[in-house]
Amino acid sequence: MTKKEIIETYNKPINYIEYDKKTNTNKNVRYYDLVRVITNEENTEVLTVVKDDKDRSQGMIRRGRWKKK
Numbered sequence: 001m002t003k004k005e006i007i008e009t010y011n012k013p014i015n016y017i018e019y020d021k022k023t024n025t026n027k028n029v030r031y032y033d034l035v036r037v038i039t040n041e042e043n044t045e046v047l048t049v050v051k052d053d054k055d056r057s058q059g060m061i062r063r064g065r066w067k068k069k
Contacts, residue, residue: 001035006049009035 001009009032030037031052038048 001049001051006037006046009049010037010046 012032028039028041030039034052036048036050036052037046038050039046
């Protein structure tokens, strides 16, 4: 993704949000339409942006692990 695409994505409304329990680094995981954005705890720094081509977020909702925002 280009910087422009990342900024456009980050400015969209969040579909899902969760605390990343796999790490002890207090990262926040936000899901937009097929894009996963990981930020620091204060949401002041974008750490990782991943395109979720397999739509993992929908599977997690079906399993009852996440709730739609």
